[in-house]
Amino acid sequence: MPVVEQSVVISRPASEVWDFITTPENWPTWESSIVECDQVTDNPIGVGTRWHGVTRILGKRFDWMTEFTEYQPAKVGTSKSVEGKFGFTATTKLEEVDGGTLFTYRVDSESGLGGVFGKLADPIVTKAYSRTMRASLDNLADLLNTDN
Template identity: 80%
Template sequence: MPVVEQSVVIARPASEVWSFVTVAENWPSWEASTVECEQLTDGELGVGTRWRGVTRILGRRLDWVTEFVEYEPLKVATSKSVESKVGFTATTRLEEIDGGTLFTYRVDSESGLGGIFGKLADPIVAKAYSRTVQASLDNLADLLTIDS
């Protein structure tokens, strides 16, 4: 199972980072592979909330729906794909540190990426996606600290 995990320090309090990253519509503004993202269920984010989105990985379009299976405000949110060609779990984790917030984003995906690229391509796809995730996290840090 390919795993991509990257972190960045954001010079903002965890509450501000959390408030931004837990709004589905904000994801395309910072996460480079996210083309579309919206919350499907009504109400506040929590376990059972569903998001729908479109991700582009190495030029391939992946439509998905996820459901949050873990939600601890200001600390961690984990969603699992419930509709997608590729099974995956995505976790965002925040930790208050000196100088701001350590933000970690982790994606665990099925081996072979559901046949989209094939099992032999897993290491190449994971490496490319890891670079994209790190660039996205750097973009998030810049976006949230522009006005500070």
């Protein structure tokens, strides 16, 4: 199972970072592989909340639906795919540190992305997505650090 994990320090309190990242419409503004993202359940966000989105990886578009399996405001959120071409789990963690908030984003995905690229392509896809994630986290930090 390929895993990509990256972290960045954002010079904002964890509560502000959390509010931004738990607004699904904000994801395409900073996460470059996400084309669209919206909440499909009506209740306030929490365990059981579902988000729908579209991701583009190496030129291929993937529709997905996730459901939050863990939700601790301003600390950790974990969502697992419940619909789509491949399975994945995404975890966001926040930790107060000197200078702001350490934001860690981790994605665990099926090998071969469910057969879309094949298992032999795992190292290539993982490396490409790792670069994308690094750039996205830097983009998030720039966006939130300059929005004062």
